[in-house]
Amino acid sequence: MLPAADLQGFREVKAEILRRITVGLWPPGSLLPGELALAQEFSVARATVNRALRELDEAGLLERKRKAGTRVRLAPLRQARFEMPVVRDEIEKTGASYRYALIRRESLVAPDWLRARLGMVAGARAVHLICLHSADGLPYQLEDRWINAEALPQAMTQDFLDRGPNEWLIATVPYSEVEVSFSAEAAGGDEAEHLDFPLGAPVFRVERMTWWQSAGITHVTMSYRQGYRLTTRY
Amino acid sequence: MLPAADLQGFREVKAEILRRITVGLWPPGSLLPGELALAQEFSVARATVNRALRELDEAGLLERKRKAGTRVRLAPLRQARFEMPVVRDEIEKTGASYRYALIRRESLVAPDWLRARLGMVAGARAVHLICLHSADGLPYQLEDRWINAEALPQAMTQDFLDRGPNEWLIATVPYSEVEVSFSAEAAGGDEAEHLDFPLGAPVFRVERMTWWQSAGITHVTMSYRQGYRLTTRY
DNA sequence: CAGTGGTCTAGACCACAAC
């Protein structure tokens, strides 16, 4: 091994370890030197090496076990991370003008499927909203939202005329547990009408449920305009 | 404030801080005490508080600036993280049997769109593969892959009959820069035929490009069987 | 049982940005 120039911070240590993996010096499955050995080689404290290794582990490149040591993963864990901003920000970030419109608003007894998903009691009431978010006047996202009115009674008195329920919820519920899923579906009647799709055309849908303190808060289905792509790089 | 029971590790500190945010003690936009103050309150070292705050920051809940201090984000950054395992693992994890089949294999001059995407020179050759991955005999994923043969000449001599190009690439190219995107598209001829879709039906597509040391390696479009959903929780 | 990673501590210096 070449004489190791002294590295400075955990970032450099991380980069050097990554380099050794990419050039094949530490092939998949191989055992890395212990933290102490690496710390001595790089002339840094063990905590510095630890942070570098921990971040590479979290990134899915390494596999660490006490006593067994640190190994390069045979198949690096492929994981993708997406930022999911509020629609308004997503649109305004592109320079387009944002417009919001409430299409339908109704207050009713929660349907069975919603009660099951959010864990609501029988007979519980819910607010149902349909909203359209547009970019430069063109339909961008159709939002079909249900809010648990037992958990959030304030939702009953909101008119949601000026801003979308998403923004209102974010400002109202401090923090929540979330489940998101993506899928491709055939456009239904509402989507066809408001997003200007042919009926049955492919729609990119994002479905999200959120809980707060173990109470189901809201369920939303967001359908995007044609050609929408969710992209990330890492 | 109630007398703070002494907390033990960074996880407990993190949980306590999260609790104070969720119950509204530290509302969105508010300024948290400094690391030193928190360390004293919880009777831990500043490094412990630092790690707790750093992780909450990475999770998108806090906003930290030198000199300005740590604030609760007005709108918590919503970010979703998805595990994207190799198809074989994804299928076998459900208990289903995995089957791989090579449908087409051709070696040709890279088309313009591919050259543009991967940064290949004019006239560069590429290997084009179409593969089907099945679960319990049912079509699960159709893979349409291009490999840059200039960057990976070994791809020319691989037959890809026994295992998918994805697994071969993972074992061959140590590490790469990746761009992933998700979209909903209308099923084309290949998809209709091999995934047993009606032509034009909605298909969930994942597109991925990878680079290694700034050389474009591969481009792949993966189309999933009907009903496929990508789900995550956080 | 012994080696490895996981975490904590106390103290320190520095960089940045608000004032």
Add this chain to the structure above:
DNA sequence: TTGTGGTCTAGACCACTGG
């Protein structure tokens, strides 16, 4: 200028787990 987070260090104890 000065306060805050960002990071490093040296040392320590502990928990898990492989041999």
